[in-house]
Amino acid sequence: MTASTSNFSTRERILGVAEVLFARHGFAGASLRQVTSAAKVNLAAVNYHFGSKDGLIEEVFRRRLDELNRQRLASLAAALARPACTLEDVLDAFIRPALEQSMDSAGGAAFVRVLARAYAEHDERLRRFLADNYGHVLREFVIAFARLLPGLAREELHWRLDIVAGALTYAMADFGMIKRRQEVSEHSHRDMTIRHLIQFTAAGLRAGCAHA
Amino acid sequence: MTASTSNFSTRERILGVAEVLFARHGFAGASLRQVTSAAKVNLAAVNYHFGSKDGLIEEVFRRRLDELNRQRLASLAAALARPACTLEDVLDAFIRPALEQSMDSAGGAAFVRVLARAYAEHDERLRRFLADNYGHVLREFVIAFARLLPGLAREELHWRLDIVAGALTYAMADFGMIKRRQEVSEHSHRDMTIRHLIQFTAAGLRAGCAHA
DNA sequence: AAGACGATCAAACGATCGTTTGAATGGTAG
């Protein structure tokens, strides 16, 4: 329980490896034996540190999502504080932190695919977890978008933001995969993905409006 | 092997149930025992009719995708034959058949989620299968889009079509889920989804162009 | 030195997995 010395390595190694294997084979497809043997820890360590496989899955999410949404809210606040805040600024605050997660470590790239997979799987238990813990973040973005698109009905805005979320989710799932050409660095590929996503979704959100 | 009389019921019931359970729990998460007991057939029937679980998965795809891509190509040809073919017409030919699959039967709604899940999982074996069997369909659409967006560089077009595919995939995964309000019929909800997707993605594809 | 406690370990638990087997079934052709 001291969390200072001995259990650091085991816990963290399990989380890192689980992140990669869940991304690659899914939650049901990756077994605890694959995880523990790849992490070079004992099989029982998962149940000891996380209680169960579901507990491990939840912790994989919590570890990264706390940081992701903290960055999102900070970027949103910075954008809104700007004198001339554009639609592209808010989109950047929403999109960039999600794709930047894939830069900080090898596990980051895996996590965005874990997240995308969880969204795609529509696991009800997981959706509830996400809504309960991070729903307020999405709500703040809806308010910001509504302010920047005053000509858009609330229902219409929800439709379009759903499409934005879909495009981002798919891009996250694709990120770090085969499609990146070798001569471009991971960094520039990420920036290009962000740029294209913002440009595309900004145009989609403005469709039919007298250009906000 | 006669495929005419006796095996009709068993084979088809397995495919229908598997479609639903794969959509709900994933390929690894849904077991053959769940499938066969729900379909009220013997456990061994799956290996008898499809060889293996992978064989069943492949057949679930083939059965629907043949029809889906046939419709897509027919709609594309009809759109291109029109004297004033618009970008929205081609997008409709690409998007509508995918979402219409969810109307013809209860299994159809399940299948689009199976397809979306397969895309999100990035299963390499499955991607190869899709590329080998239906790659030519996507290629024809790329040609059509390129003709309607002459101001767009080829690489830029691929970027944007990737975003379109992502938005469509996510919409397919979401389709038939909780988000539909009860007072609107499934039919009108589908049409509204199609309309919003086309409007959004058309604007995104045209972004920066001198309006094609 | 002795005891306490968190952490790790090998081993096994019962359950469930995909697959295989060999016998029963039932309709059709000779």
Add this chain to the structure above:
DNA sequence: CTACCATTCAAACGATCGTTTGATCGTCTT
């Protein structure tokens, strides 16, 4: 009627699943 063959069936195969157990290790406190 008989022989054949596609289909269905109960039963079991070995493998792997998530989880639990009890011993053991190492590190502190007293």
